Amino acid sequence: MRKEETASVRRASGGSAAPFDVAVVGGGVAGLSTAVRLLEIGRSVCVLSADPPQKTTSNLAAAVWYPTEFGRQDGVLAWARRAYDVFRELSGTEGSGVVMRETLMLLRTPDEGSPWWAEAIGGVERVGAGDLRSEWGSGYAGGYRFEVPLVEMPVYLPWLLKRFIRSGGVFEERRIESLREAGARAGMVVNCSGIGARELCGDREVRPARGQVVRVENPGLSVSVRDEENPGGRTYIHPRTEDCILGGTFESGNWDTTPDPETARRILARCSELVPELAGARVLEHHVGLRPVRRGGVRLERDPERPATVHNYGHGGAGVTLSWGCAERAVELVESAERELRL
Numbered sequence: 284m285r286k287e288e289t290a291s292v293r294r295a296s297g298g299s300a301a302p303f304d305v306a307v308v309g310g311g312v313a314g315l316s317t318a319v320r321l322l323e324i325g326r327s328v329c330v331l332s333a334d335p336p337q338k339t340t341s342n343l344a345a346a347v348w349y350p351t352e353f354g355r356q357d358g359v360l361a362w363a364r365r366a367y368d369v370f371r372e373l374s375g376t377e378g379s380g381v382v383m384r385e386t387l388m389l390l391r392t393p394d395e396g397s398p399w400w401a402e403a404i405g406g407v408e409r410v411g412a413g414d415l416r417s418e419w420g421s422g423y424a425g426g427y428r429f430e431v432p433l434v435e436m437p438v439y440l441p442w443l444l445k446r447f448i449r450s451g452g453v454f455e456e457r458r459i460e461s462l463r464e465a466g467a468r469a470g471m472v473v474n475c476s477g478i479g480a481r482e483l484c485g486d487r488e489v490r491p492a493r494g495q496v497v498r499v500e501n502p503g504l505s506v507s508v509r510d511e512e513n514p515g516g517r518t519y520i521h522p523r524t525e526d527c528i529l530g531g532t533f534e535s536g537n538w539d540t541t542p543d544p545e546t547a548r549r550i551l552a553r554c555s556e557l558v559p560e561l562a563g564a565r566v567l568e569h570h571v572g573l574r575p576v577r578r579g580g581v582r583l584e585r586d587p588e589r590p591a592t593v594h595n596y597g598h599g600g601a602g603v604t605l606s607w608g609c610a611e612r613a614v615e616l617v618e619s620a621e622r623e624l625r626l
């Protein structure tokens with residue numbers, strides 16, 4: 284959008300009772316990414332969030348680029364590719380918490396081709412069962428090696444929030460009861476409320492997929508390992524700077540956010556069996572997060588009944604992986620709504 288147009292958008296909402304051009308509901312990775320992009324096209328933006336970023340599901344994400352439990356839903360590949368590119372670039376920015384991480388994905392069932400998401404990251408290297416045997420045992424039919432962004436969320440979210448505020452954004456820690464309430468603050472609303480969308484806009488297709496992880500001291504690992512088809516439960520090890528995130532579970536419909544000691548014991552056992560250096564690693568924390576899964580996939584659209592509202596929620600186990608792609612699409616939807624509504 285040209286500068287004069289930007290100014291006119293500001294004037295339009297400035298002339299109405301609404302103090303901001305756009306109110307973004309949600310201060311997780313979806314909300315903050317969208318809010319940053321909106322500021323970059325010249326909008327005045329406030330984020331309304333019931334929780335500070337460090338108390339969101341986003342903060343608990345492992346968080347590596349990977350479209351967990353998504354298939355080729357419309358848009359997913361493009362959104363994931365875009366986030367991959369943005370994070371790759373951010374990995375060169377000191378203090379962002381983003382690094383590029385080599386990953387080994389172990390497969391228990393033979394897979395002839397490349398995974399559907401491979402083209403988003405420039406391809407994967409196939410590894411044969413024979414090459415895995417000496418180090419990983421004979422239980423694997425093959426695997427893939429690839430390099431993807433790993434985002435240390437406790438570093439990245441504060442960095443993103445600072446970027447938003449330094450660029451003129453306003454963050455208000457406040458729960459809202461309805462989208463109408465957000466609409467009183469701005470000409471347009473973008474709903475990035477994650478699992479909260481179930482109540483906020485009555486979307487019964489949104490459900491939790493409970494994820495329990497264990498955070499341990501990093502004994503010197505630098506490669507992510509995934510054994511998603513482990514018969515004992517999905518297993519992954521994601522080394523970060525100081526710690527490793529060991530997972531995990533994906534429990535659909537389970538709202539319980541209390542870590543279960545037996546589940547933690549089994550995660551530790553599976554991960555230590557896979558990577559023996561982890562045996563005896565000091566346990567730092569146990570976490571549970573509720574992934575905002577939505578039947579039908581991500582909701583990224585203009586609300587058919589509320590023309591000044593755009594939804595961007597339901598990213599399930601891949602909210603970081605889809606973040607920048609979805610944020611940029613949400614911004615396009617805001618711009619087209621503004622044009623139509625002459626805001």
Ligand SMILES: Cc1cc2nc3c(=O)[nH]c(=O)nc-3n(C[C@H](O)[C@H](O)[C@H](O)COP(=O)(O)OP(=O)(O)OC[C@H]3O[C@@H](n4cnc5c(N)ncnc54)[C@H](O)[C@@H]3O)c2cc1C
Pocket residue numbers: 308309310311312313314331332333334335336339340341342343344345346347348349457458459460475476477478479480483493494495496531571572573574575596597598599600601602603604605
């Ligand atoms: C254990 C675990 C591991 C994961 N690993 C990965 C991974 O490796 N890679 C990956 O891409 N993804 C991963 N995910 C998934 C990822 O965390 C989510 O997809 C992502 O965090 C969703 O982001 P969000 O911003 O939509 O939601 P959230 O982070 O939940 O943020 C929602 C925001 O909305 C606010 N809100 C809700 N209701 C209201 C209301 N009424 N009023 C005001 N504010 C409201 C909340 O306060 C919060 O700020 C993982 C998740 C878990 C649990």
